Amino acid sequence: MIPSSIETFPELGPDKVFADYLGKGEFKLQLCADCERHIFYPRIVCPHCGSQNLAWVEASGRGVVYSTSVPRGMPEGEYNISLIDLAEGPRMMSRVVGIEAEKVVIGMAVMAFIGEIDGVRVVLFKPAEGVQ
Protein backbone atom coordinates (compact mmCIF):
# COMPACT_ATOMS: atom_id res chain seq x y z
CA MET A 1 0.00 0.00 0.00
CA ILE A 2 1.36 3.43 -0.91
CA PRO A 3 0.97 5.77 2.07
CA SER A 4 -1.72 8.34 1.24
CA SER A 5 -3.28 9.78 4.37
CA ILE A 6 -0.38 11.19 6.32
CA GLU A 7 -2.66 13.50 8.31
CA THR A 8 -4.07 10.53 10.22
CA PHE A 9 -0.97 9.74 12.29
CA PRO A 10 -2.12 10.01 15.90
CA GLU A 11 -0.61 12.51 18.32
CA LEU A 12 -0.73 9.89 21.04
CA GLY A 13 1.37 6.97 19.82
CA PRO A 14 0.14 3.39 20.14
CA ASP A 15 2.84 2.51 22.70
CA LYS A 16 1.34 5.10 25.05
CA VAL A 17 -2.23 4.08 24.26
CA PHE A 18 -1.43 0.41 24.97
CA ALA A 19 0.27 1.32 28.26
CA ASP A 20 -2.71 3.49 29.27
CA TYR A 21 -5.11 0.61 28.59
CA LEU A 22 -2.85 -1.71 30.58
CA GLY A 23 -2.91 0.81 33.44
CA LYS A 24 -6.71 0.56 33.44
CA GLY A 25 -6.49 -3.24 33.52
CA GLU A 26 -7.31 -3.76 29.86
CA PHE A 27 -5.34 -5.88 27.34
CA LYS A 28 -5.99 -4.46 23.88
CA LEU A 29 -4.77 -5.44 20.43
CA GLN A 30 -4.90 -3.44 17.23
CA LEU A 31 -7.02 -4.63 14.32
CA CYS A 32 -6.24 -3.43 10.80
CA ALA A 33 -9.45 -2.30 9.10
CA ASP A 34 -7.92 -2.88 5.66
CA CYS A 35 -6.27 -6.33 5.85
CA GLU A 36 -8.33 -7.42 8.88
CA ARG A 37 -5.35 -8.82 10.72
CA HIS A 38 -4.66 -8.32 14.42
CA ILE A 39 -1.40 -6.61 15.35
CA PHE A 40 0.89 -7.02 18.34
CA TYR A 41 3.08 -5.25 19.39
CA PRO A 42 1.28 -1.95 18.77
CA ARG A 43 2.28 -0.10 15.59
CA ILE A 44 1.60 3.26 13.98
CA VAL A 45 1.15 1.47 10.63
CA CYS A 46 0.08 -2.07 9.88
CA PRO A 47 3.23 -4.21 9.41
CA HIS A 48 1.30 -6.46 7.02
CA CYS A 49 -0.29 -4.05 4.54
CA GLY A 50 0.95 -0.58 5.55
CA SER A 51 -2.48 0.76 6.42
CA GLN A 52 -2.85 3.49 9.05
CA ASN A 53 -6.46 2.47 9.60
CA LEU A 54 -6.00 0.62 12.88
CA ALA A 55 -8.58 0.18 15.64
CA TRP A 56 -8.14 -0.96 19.26
CA VAL A 57 -10.06 -4.11 20.17
CA GLU A 58 -10.20 -6.12 23.37
CA ALA A 59 -7.98 -9.20 23.35
CA SER A 60 -9.72 -12.50 24.04
CA GLY A 61 -6.80 -13.38 26.30
CA ARG A 62 -6.76 -16.91 24.94
CA GLY A 63 -3.43 -18.29 23.82
CA VAL A 64 -1.27 -21.36 23.33
CA VAL A 65 2.38 -21.77 24.37
CA TYR A 66 4.49 -21.75 21.17
CA SER A 67 7.83 -22.22 22.95
CA THR A 68 9.11 -22.07 26.50
CA SER A 69 12.36 -21.95 28.46
CA VAL A 70 13.59 -21.41 32.01
CA PRO A 71 16.55 -19.04 32.34
CA ARG A 72 18.73 -20.30 35.18
CA GLY A 73 20.71 -18.37 37.76
CA MET A 74 18.67 -15.20 37.52
CA PRO A 75 18.61 -12.96 40.63
CA GLU A 76 14.89 -13.41 41.30
CA GLY A 77 14.97 -17.21 41.06
CA GLU A 78 13.32 -19.46 38.55
CA TYR A 79 10.64 -18.26 36.23
CA ASN A 80 9.45 -19.13 32.82
CA ILE A 81 9.91 -17.24 29.55
CA SER A 82 7.37 -18.26 26.95
CA LEU A 83 6.21 -17.22 23.53
CA ILE A 84 2.43 -17.23 23.39
CA ASP A 85 0.42 -17.53 20.19
CA LEU A 86 -2.68 -15.43 20.80
CA ALA A 87 -6.01 -16.73 19.51
CA GLU A 88 -6.21 -13.60 17.32
CA GLY A 89 -2.97 -14.50 15.53
CA PRO A 90 -0.07 -12.43 16.88
CA ARG A 91 2.66 -13.90 19.06
CA MET A 92 4.05 -12.29 22.20
CA MET A 93 6.66 -12.94 24.85
CA SER A 94 5.38 -13.39 28.38
CA ARG A 95 5.58 -15.61 31.45
CA VAL A 96 3.18 -18.39 32.35
CA VAL A 97 2.66 -18.22 36.12
CA GLY A 98 0.66 -20.18 38.67
CA ILE A 99 2.58 -23.34 37.71
CA GLU A 100 6.16 -24.47 38.26
CA ALA A 101 8.36 -22.74 35.71
CA GLU A 102 9.62 -25.96 34.11
CA LYS A 103 6.16 -27.56 33.94
CA VAL A 104 5.03 -25.15 31.26
CA VAL A 105 4.99 -27.09 27.98
CA ILE A 106 4.59 -26.26 24.32
CA GLY A 107 0.96 -26.54 23.22
CA MET A 108 -0.45 -25.67 26.66
CA ALA A 109 -3.61 -23.54 26.55
CA VAL A 110 -3.18 -20.34 28.57
CA MET A 111 -5.27 -17.32 29.53
CA ALA A 112 -4.01 -13.76 29.86
CA PHE A 113 -4.30 -11.58 32.92
CA ILE A 114 -2.71 -8.31 33.88
CA GLY A 115 -0.06 -8.54 36.54
CA GLU A 116 3.17 -6.86 37.55
CA ILE A 117 6.89 -7.55 37.35
CA ASP A 118 8.96 -5.20 39.52
CA GLY A 119 6.07 -2.76 39.76
CA VAL A 120 5.60 -2.61 35.98
CA ARG A 121 2.22 -3.68 34.63
CA VAL A 122 2.50 -6.48 32.10
CA VAL A 123 0.34 -9.07 30.39
CA LEU A 124 0.97 -12.46 32.02
CA PHE A 125 -0.60 -15.85 31.40
CA LYS A 126 -1.83 -18.72 33.53
CA PRO A 127 -2.79 -22.25 32.51
CA ALA A 128 -6.30 -22.32 31.08
CA GLU A 129 -7.55 -25.69 32.25
CA GLY A 130 -10.50 -26.78 30.13
CA VAL A 131 -10.26 -23.70 27.92
CA GLN A 132 -9.84 -24.39 24.21
Added chain:
Amino acid sequence: MSGANGSSLRGSVAVVGVGLTAFGDLPGRSARENLAEAAFRALADAGIDKNEVDGLFTSNFPDTFPCLHAAEYLGLQPRVMDDSNIGGSVYVSQLQHAAAAINAGVCQVALIAMGSNTRSKLKQSGVIDAPREHFAYSDEYKPKAPMNAYALAAARHMHEYGTTREHLAEVAVAARAWAALNPRAMRRSPLTIDDVLASKMVCDPLSALDCCLIADAGAAVVLVSAERAKQLAQKPVYLLGVGVAMTHAGIAQMPDLTTTAAAQSSKIAYAMAGLSPADVDVVEVYDAFTINTILFLEDLGFCKKGEGGEFVSKGNIAPGGSLPVNTNGGGLSCVHPGMYGLMLIAECVEQLRGTTGERQIKNANVALCNGNGGHLSSEVTAIFGTEDTL
Protein backbone atom coordinates in the same frame (compact mmCIF):
# COMPACT_ATOMS: atom_id res chain seq x y z
CA MET B 1 13.57 -5.76 -6.26
CA SER B 2 13.11 -7.89 -9.36
CA GLY B 3 16.35 -8.40 -11.18
CA ALA B 4 18.40 -7.25 -8.19
CA ASN B 5 20.21 -10.56 -7.83
CA GLY B 6 23.71 -9.12 -7.64
CA SER B 7 25.07 -11.73 -10.02
CA SER B 8 27.46 -9.19 -11.58
CA LEU B 9 29.41 -9.33 -8.30
CA ARG B 10 30.31 -13.02 -8.79
CA GLY B 11 34.06 -13.40 -8.77
CA SER B 12 34.58 -9.64 -9.12
CA VAL B 13 36.46 -9.20 -5.85
CA ALA B 14 38.82 -11.36 -3.83
CA VAL B 15 40.11 -11.60 -0.31
CA VAL B 16 43.85 -11.03 -0.57
CA GLY B 17 44.82 -10.59 3.06
CA VAL B 18 43.88 -12.14 6.38
CA GLY B 19 45.02 -11.06 9.84
CA LEU B 20 44.26 -12.61 13.20
CA THR B 21 45.48 -11.89 16.72
CA ALA B 22 45.95 -14.60 19.32
CA PHE B 23 42.59 -15.77 20.68
CA GLY B 24 41.47 -15.96 24.28
CA ASP B 25 42.90 -13.92 27.13
CA LEU B 26 44.63 -10.72 26.06
CA PRO B 27 44.30 -8.90 29.40
CA GLY B 28 46.78 -6.14 28.63
CA ARG B 29 45.08 -5.08 25.41
CA SER B 30 42.25 -2.80 24.38
CA ALA B 31 39.67 -3.68 21.74
CA ARG B 32 41.17 -1.10 19.33
CA GLU B 33 44.65 -2.50 19.80
CA ASN B 34 43.31 -5.93 18.86
CA LEU B 35 41.61 -4.49 15.78
CA ALA B 36 44.79 -2.63 14.79
CA GLU B 37 47.02 -5.71 15.13
CA ALA B 38 44.65 -7.77 12.99
CA ALA B 39 44.35 -4.98 10.40
CA PHE B 40 48.13 -4.61 10.05
CA ARG B 41 48.62 -8.37 9.88
CA ALA B 42 46.02 -8.52 7.09
CA LEU B 43 47.67 -5.66 5.17
CA ALA B 44 51.11 -7.25 5.59
CA ASP B 45 49.68 -10.56 4.39
CA ALA B 46 48.24 -8.79 1.34
CA GLY B 47 51.35 -6.71 0.72
CA ILE B 48 49.31 -3.50 0.64
CA ASP B 49 50.29 -0.17 2.24
CA LYS B 50 47.80 0.96 4.88
CA ASN B 51 47.46 4.33 3.13
CA GLU B 52 45.92 2.51 0.17
CA VAL B 53 42.92 1.51 2.29
CA ASP B 54 40.06 3.68 1.05
CA GLY B 55 37.15 1.56 2.25
CA LEU B 56 36.80 0.78 5.96
CA PHE B 57 34.23 -1.66 7.29
CA THR B 58 33.91 -2.46 10.97
CA SER B 59 31.37 -2.84 13.74
CA ASN B 60 31.17 -3.62 17.45
CA PHE B 61 28.73 -3.55 20.35
CA PRO B 62 30.18 -0.93 22.71
CA ASP B 63 31.02 1.98 20.36
CA THR B 64 28.58 4.35 18.69
CA PHE B 65 31.22 5.46 16.11
CA PRO B 66 33.31 2.35 15.38
CA CYS B 67 34.53 3.52 11.95
CA LEU B 68 35.68 6.93 13.15
CA HIS B 69 37.65 5.38 15.99
CA ALA B 70 39.20 2.67 13.80
CA ALA B 71 40.13 5.13 11.01
CA GLU B 72 41.61 7.59 13.49
CA TYR B 73 43.56 4.86 15.27
CA LEU B 74 44.96 3.37 12.05
CA GLY B 75 45.59 6.78 10.44
CA LEU B 76 43.31 6.10 7.48
CA GLN B 77 41.38 8.48 5.25
CA PRO B 78 38.66 6.16 3.92
CA ARG B 79 36.20 7.32 1.26
CA VAL B 80 33.76 4.57 2.16
CA MET B 81 32.91 3.99 5.83
CA ASP B 82 30.49 1.36 7.05
CA ASP B 83 29.94 0.48 10.68
CA SER B 84 26.40 -0.74 10.35
CA ASN B 85 25.15 -3.28 12.84
CA ILE B 86 22.88 -6.25 12.22
CA GLY B 87 24.61 -8.31 14.90
CA GLY B 88 27.61 -10.61 14.53
CA SER B 89 26.74 -11.40 10.92
CA VAL B 90 27.52 -7.82 9.97
CA TYR B 91 31.09 -8.46 8.76
CA VAL B 92 29.79 -11.07 6.34
CA SER B 93 27.27 -8.53 5.05
CA GLN B 94 30.16 -6.07 4.66
CA LEU B 95 31.56 -8.41 2.00
CA GLN B 96 28.46 -7.47 0.00
CA HIS B 97 28.91 -3.76 0.72
CA ALA B 98 32.63 -3.85 -0.06
CA ALA B 99 32.12 -5.81 -3.29
CA ALA B 100 29.46 -3.34 -4.43
CA ALA B 101 31.66 -0.37 -3.52
CA ILE B 102 34.72 -1.78 -5.33
CA ASN B 103 32.62 -2.63 -8.39
CA ALA B 104 31.09 0.86 -8.40
CA GLY B 105 34.57 2.37 -8.25
CA VAL B 106 33.99 4.27 -5.02
CA CYS B 107 36.82 2.44 -3.27
CA GLN B 108 39.63 0.12 -4.33
CA VAL B 109 41.04 -1.44 -1.17
CA ALA B 110 38.47 -2.54 1.39
CA LEU B 111 39.49 -3.44 4.93
CA ILE B 112 36.97 -5.32 7.09
CA ALA B 113 38.28 -5.39 10.65
CA MET B 114 37.14 -6.05 14.20
CA GLY B 115 38.67 -6.08 17.64
CA SER B 116 37.28 -7.11 21.00
CA ASN B 117 38.51 -7.40 24.57
CA THR B 118 35.19 -8.64 25.88
CA ARG B 119 36.66 -11.54 27.87
CA SER B 120 39.19 -9.41 29.72
CA LYS B 121 36.66 -6.65 30.27
CA LEU B 122 34.27 -9.18 31.80
CA LYS B 123 36.98 -10.53 34.09
CA GLN B 124 38.27 -7.09 35.07
CA SER B 125 35.01 -5.18 35.48
CA GLY B 126 32.18 -7.71 35.39
CA VAL B 127 30.70 -5.96 32.36
CA ILE B 128 30.08 -7.85 29.13
CA ASP B 129 29.94 -6.17 25.73
CA ALA B 130 26.36 -6.47 24.58
CA PRO B 131 23.94 -4.68 22.27
CA ARG B 132 22.45 -1.63 23.94
CA GLU B 133 18.91 -1.61 22.69
CA HIS B 134 15.74 -2.29 24.60
CA PHE B 135 13.44 -4.94 23.14
CA ALA B 136 10.02 -3.41 23.79
CA TYR B 137 7.27 -5.81 24.89
CA SER B 138 9.90 -8.44 25.78
CA ASP B 139 12.51 -7.05 28.18
CA GLU B 140 9.84 -6.53 30.87
CA TYR B 141 9.71 -10.32 31.26
CA LYS B 142 13.49 -10.50 31.84
CA PRO B 143 14.60 -13.07 29.30
CA LYS B 144 18.25 -14.05 29.67
CA ALA B 145 19.76 -12.35 26.65
CA PRO B 146 20.82 -13.59 24.22
CA MET B 147 20.65 -17.31 25.06
CA ASN B 148 16.93 -17.24 25.91
CA ALA B 149 16.10 -16.61 22.25
CA TYR B 150 18.22 -19.57 21.13
CA ALA B 151 16.83 -21.73 23.95
CA LEU B 152 13.28 -21.00 22.74
CA ALA B 153 14.29 -21.98 19.20
CA ALA B 154 15.92 -25.18 20.48
CA ALA B 155 12.84 -26.09 22.53
CA ARG B 156 10.58 -25.59 19.51
CA HIS B 157 12.90 -27.60 17.22
CA MET B 158 12.85 -30.44 19.76
CA HIS B 159 9.05 -30.26 19.95
CA GLU B 160 8.48 -30.29 16.19
CA TYR B 161 11.21 -32.66 15.05
CA GLY B 162 12.23 -34.78 18.02
CA THR B 163 15.66 -33.17 18.23
CA THR B 164 17.37 -34.12 21.50
CA ARG B 165 19.95 -32.70 23.90
CA GLU B 166 22.26 -35.45 22.63
CA HIS B 167 21.94 -34.02 19.12
CA LEU B 168 22.87 -30.58 20.44
CA ALA B 169 25.80 -32.11 22.30
CA GLU B 170 27.06 -33.73 19.07
CA VAL B 171 27.57 -30.21 17.68
CA ALA B 172 29.73 -29.20 20.64
CA VAL B 173 31.73 -32.44 20.49
CA ALA B 174 32.41 -32.04 16.75
CA ALA B 175 33.51 -28.44 17.24
CA ARG B 176 35.92 -29.53 19.96
CA ALA B 177 37.38 -32.24 17.75
CA TRP B 178 38.13 -29.64 15.08
CA ALA B 179 39.55 -27.26 17.71
CA ALA B 180 41.97 -30.01 18.75
CA LEU B 181 43.51 -29.65 15.27
CA ASN B 182 43.78 -25.85 15.49
CA PRO B 183 46.71 -24.49 17.54
CA ARG B 184 44.99 -21.11 17.77
CA ALA B 185 41.77 -22.51 19.34
CA MET B 186 40.97 -21.74 22.99
CA ARG B 187 39.49 -25.11 24.02
CA ARG B 188 41.31 -28.18 22.71
CA SER B 189 40.94 -30.83 25.42
CA PRO B 190 38.71 -33.83 24.61
CA LEU B 191 34.96 -33.38 25.09
CA THR B 192 32.25 -36.06 25.25
CA ILE B 193 28.48 -36.08 24.82
CA ASP B 194 28.18 -36.87 28.52
CA ASP B 195 30.31 -33.85 29.42
CA VAL B 196 27.89 -31.59 27.56
CA LEU B 197 24.79 -33.25 29.03
CA ALA B 198 26.24 -32.96 32.54
CA SER B 199 27.26 -29.32 32.29
CA LYS B 200 25.27 -26.70 34.17
CA MET B 201 21.91 -25.74 32.67
CA VAL B 202 22.00 -22.11 31.54
CA CYS B 203 18.66 -21.68 29.85
CA ASP B 204 16.65 -24.85 29.24
CA PRO B 205 17.41 -26.79 27.08
CA LEU B 206 20.86 -25.20 26.63
CA SER B 207 23.66 -26.02 29.07
CA ALA B 208 26.92 -24.14 29.55
CA LEU B 209 28.69 -26.34 26.96
CA ASP B 210 25.94 -25.60 24.42
CA CYS B 211 27.05 -21.94 24.58
CA CYS B 212 29.97 -20.23 22.85
CA LEU B 213 33.16 -18.95 24.37
CA ILE B 214 33.76 -15.34 25.35
CA ALA B 215 37.08 -14.28 23.86
CA ASP B 216 39.44 -11.40 23.28
CA ALA B 217 40.44 -11.32 19.62
CA GLY B 218 40.97 -9.26 16.52
CA ALA B 219 40.37 -10.26 12.91
CA ALA B 220 40.66 -8.51 9.56
CA VAL B 221 40.47 -9.22 5.85
CA VAL B 222 41.46 -7.11 2.83
CA LEU B 223 39.48 -7.17 -0.40
CA VAL B 224 40.40 -5.79 -3.83
CA SER B 225 39.14 -6.29 -7.38
CA ALA B 226 39.83 -9.63 -9.06
CA GLU B 227 42.23 -7.85 -11.49
CA ARG B 228 44.28 -6.39 -8.67
CA ALA B 229 44.17 -9.66 -6.74
CA LYS B 230 46.06 -11.46 -9.52
CA GLN B 231 49.03 -9.13 -9.03
CA LEU B 232 49.37 -9.74 -5.29
CA ALA B 233 51.38 -12.28 -3.33
CA GLN B 234 48.61 -14.45 -1.86
CA LYS B 235 46.46 -16.96 -3.69
CA PRO B 236 43.24 -14.98 -4.25
CA VAL B 237 40.04 -16.26 -2.67
CA TYR B 238 37.15 -14.99 -4.76
CA LEU B 239 33.74 -13.96 -3.48
CA LEU B 240 31.30 -15.98 -5.58
CA GLY B 241 28.05 -15.15 -3.82
CA VAL B 242 26.65 -13.29 -0.86
CA GLY B 243 23.07 -13.02 0.42
CA VAL B 244 21.61 -10.99 3.27
CA ALA B 245 18.24 -11.63 4.92
CA MET B 246 16.40 -11.01 8.19
CA THR B 247 13.19 -12.16 9.80
CA HIS B 248 12.87 -10.08 12.99
CA ALA B 249 14.72 -8.12 15.66
CA GLY B 250 13.28 -9.65 18.84
CA ILE B 251 12.64 -13.39 19.08
CA ALA B 252 8.91 -12.91 19.82
CA GLN B 253 8.51 -11.65 16.25
CA MET B 254 10.34 -14.53 14.52
CA PRO B 255 7.74 -16.11 12.22
CA ASP B 256 8.92 -19.73 12.66
CA LEU B 257 11.48 -20.53 15.34
CA THR B 258 12.67 -23.59 13.43
CA THR B 259 13.46 -21.81 10.14
CA THR B 260 15.92 -18.93 10.04
CA ALA B 261 16.53 -16.24 7.44
CA ALA B 262 19.49 -18.37 6.29
CA ALA B 263 16.95 -20.16 4.08
CA GLN B 264 16.60 -16.84 2.20
CA SER B 265 20.19 -15.57 2.44
CA SER B 266 21.58 -18.87 1.16
CA LYS B 267 19.15 -18.92 -1.75
CA ILE B 268 20.48 -15.52 -2.84
CA ALA B 269 24.11 -16.56 -2.35
CA TYR B 270 23.74 -19.88 -4.22
CA ALA B 271 21.97 -18.13 -7.11
CA MET B 272 24.71 -15.50 -7.35
CA ALA B 273 27.42 -18.15 -7.21
CA GLY B 274 25.60 -20.52 -9.56
CA LEU B 275 26.29 -23.29 -7.05
CA SER B 276 24.33 -25.66 -4.83
CA PRO B 277 25.05 -27.27 -1.44
CA ALA B 278 26.55 -30.30 -3.19
CA ASP B 279 29.32 -28.05 -4.59
CA VAL B 280 30.48 -26.90 -1.15
CA ASP B 281 33.69 -28.45 0.23
CA VAL B 282 33.79 -26.76 3.64
CA VAL B 283 31.18 -24.99 5.76
CA GLU B 284 31.59 -22.41 8.51
CA VAL B 285 28.46 -21.42 10.44
CA TYR B 286 27.96 -19.02 13.33
CA ASP B 287 27.69 -21.44 16.26
CA ALA B 288 27.00 -19.09 19.15
CA PHE B 289 24.87 -21.96 20.49
CA THR B 290 24.71 -25.61 19.46
CA ILE B 291 21.18 -25.26 18.05
CA ASN B 292 22.56 -22.76 15.50
CA THR B 293 24.59 -25.37 13.65
CA ILE B 294 21.56 -27.65 13.33
CA LEU B 295 19.25 -24.83 12.17
CA PHE B 296 21.76 -23.45 9.67
CA LEU B 297 22.75 -26.81 8.13
CA GLU B 298 19.04 -27.35 7.44
CA ASP B 299 18.40 -23.83 6.16
CA LEU B 300 21.55 -23.86 3.99
CA GLY B 301 20.29 -27.02 2.31
CA PHE B 302 22.82 -29.56 3.63
CA CYS B 303 19.98 -31.66 5.06
CA LYS B 304 16.20 -31.50 5.17
CA LYS B 305 14.31 -29.36 7.67
CA GLY B 306 14.00 -31.27 10.91
CA GLU B 307 16.81 -33.72 10.11
CA GLY B 308 19.65 -31.56 11.42
CA GLY B 309 19.91 -33.45 14.70
CA GLU B 310 20.50 -36.76 12.95
CA PHE B 311 22.77 -35.09 10.37
CA VAL B 312 25.23 -33.78 12.98
CA SER B 313 25.33 -37.12 14.83
CA LYS B 314 27.92 -39.89 14.80
CA GLY B 315 30.73 -37.52 13.91
CA ASN B 316 29.22 -36.57 10.55
CA ILE B 317 30.39 -32.93 10.81
CA ALA B 318 33.55 -33.72 12.82
CA PRO B 319 36.99 -34.46 11.30
CA GLY B 320 36.56 -37.50 9.03
CA GLY B 321 32.79 -36.97 8.66
CA SER B 322 30.91 -36.45 5.41
CA LEU B 323 30.71 -32.64 5.70
CA PRO B 324 33.46 -30.56 7.36
CA VAL B 325 31.68 -27.93 9.49
CA ASN B 326 33.34 -25.26 11.63
CA THR B 327 36.85 -26.49 10.92
CA ASN B 328 38.48 -23.87 13.17
CA GLY B 329 36.57 -25.21 16.19
CA GLY B 330 33.85 -22.60 15.88
CA GLY B 331 32.52 -20.14 18.38
CA LEU B 332 32.02 -23.09 20.71
CA SER B 333 35.66 -24.16 21.00
CA CYS B 334 37.92 -21.81 18.98
CA VAL B 335 36.95 -18.18 19.60
CA HIS B 336 33.90 -15.97 20.06
CA PRO B 337 34.69 -12.28 20.52
CA GLY B 338 31.07 -11.13 20.99
CA MET B 339 30.60 -10.70 17.23
CA TYR B 340 32.02 -13.75 15.47
CA GLY B 341 31.26 -13.24 11.76
CA LEU B 342 34.73 -12.20 10.61
CA MET B 343 36.21 -15.43 12.00
CA LEU B 344 33.98 -17.37 9.58
CA ILE B 345 35.41 -15.45 6.64
CA ALA B 346 38.99 -15.91 7.85
CA GLU B 347 38.58 -19.70 8.12
CA CYS B 348 36.98 -19.94 4.67
CA VAL B 349 39.87 -18.01 3.16
CA GLU B 350 42.55 -20.02 4.93
CA GLN B 351 40.89 -23.31 3.96
CA LEU B 352 40.79 -22.25 0.29
CA ARG B 353 44.40 -21.10 0.45
CA GLY B 354 45.25 -24.54 1.81
CA THR B 355 47.16 -23.18 4.79
CA THR B 356 45.30 -24.67 7.76
CA GLY B 357 47.68 -27.51 8.56
CA GLU B 358 46.22 -30.51 10.36
CA ARG B 359 42.62 -29.42 9.86
CA GLN B 360 43.04 -28.68 6.14
CA ILE B 361 40.28 -30.02 3.88
CA LYS B 362 42.01 -31.61 0.90
CA ASN B 363 41.31 -30.02 -2.49
CA ALA B 364 38.89 -27.49 -1.05
CA ASN B 365 37.70 -25.20 -3.84
CA VAL B 366 34.39 -23.88 -2.50
CA ALA B 367 33.81 -22.65 1.05
CA LEU B 368 30.54 -21.37 2.44
CA CYS B 369 29.97 -19.37 5.60
CA ASN B 370 26.78 -18.26 7.30
CA GLY B 371 26.86 -15.35 9.72
CA ASN B 372 24.12 -14.93 12.29
CA GLY B 373 23.18 -11.73 14.07
CA GLY B 374 21.04 -10.64 16.99
CA HIS B 375 18.60 -13.26 18.20
CA LEU B 376 18.59 -15.46 15.06
CA SER B 377 17.54 -12.15 13.49
CA SER B 378 19.85 -11.51 10.53
CA GLU B 379 21.54 -14.19 8.44
CA VAL B 380 24.23 -13.60 5.85
CA THR B 381 25.57 -16.33 3.60
CA ALA B 382 28.81 -15.92 1.66
CA ILE B 383 30.34 -18.37 -0.80
CA PHE B 384 34.03 -18.25 -1.71
CA GLY B 385 35.96 -20.05 -4.40
CA THR B 386 39.46 -20.59 -5.69
CA GLU B 387 40.50 -19.52 -9.20
CA ASP B 388 39.26 -22.91 -10.49
CA THR B 389 35.68 -21.93 -9.68
CA LEU B 390 35.63 -18.73 -11.78
